[in-house]
């Protein structure tokens with residue numbers, strides 16, 4: 471797999487937006503408080519259109535008189551290997567040179583530290599549905615992402631190929647379908663919340679209640 475050669479560029483380069491499902495999944499799996507790993511970011515005026523086009527759910531809170539929209543991302547911390555940049559707080563990084571004889575080629579290794587409960591956006595990248603929402607396709611970050619010129623921020627060690635994904639096609643489609651559903655659900659939830667916003671302190675209880683009652687029984 472291509473990601474076995476990766477140094478975690480996407481985990482440093484992008485904000486990792488999470489849904490209500492991701493929040494609850496990470497919190498319950500790792501038994502940690504939401505505040506430990508969630509960064510609630512204000513969406514700046516100039517970012518708003520892009521954020522909305524990317525189907526990111528955004529929320530208003532009465533704490534600031536509903537003046538701003540907020541998005542929920544994983545917290546970032548200073549990278550151990552590249553101290554001039556930030557990385558997802560869950561990225562595990564080490565330098566292979568520490569394990570190899572001196573003089574061997576420098577090799578940075580980075581792996582997701584919460585692989586089993588990583589956010590859906592991470593689990594599906596770089597596969598997406600097309601605009602019709604029916605056909606998955608693989609974007610090629612190696613070719614398409616702008617080169618930044620920083621070793622910690624470059625994406626993918628080589629071109630992405632169909633063969634990289636073929637053995638996992640069924641599980642990828644299943645995971646992508648769930649992701650697509652969750653994206654729509656969390657956006658609908660945001661619209662509902664924003665129609666009657668409450669203080670931030672009430673948000674996580676609200677999310678837990680909604681998610682534990684996602685399947686309703688029809689009333690006769």
Ligand code: SF4
Nearest residue numbers: 481558560561582592
């Ligand atoms: S959760 Fe894992 S895969 Fe996602 S950005 Fe963080 S380290 Fe990378």
Ligand code: SF4
Nearest residue numbers: 472473476480625626
């Ligand atoms: S998609 Fe590319 S940059 Fe992201 S983890 Fe995989 S190989 Fe690395």
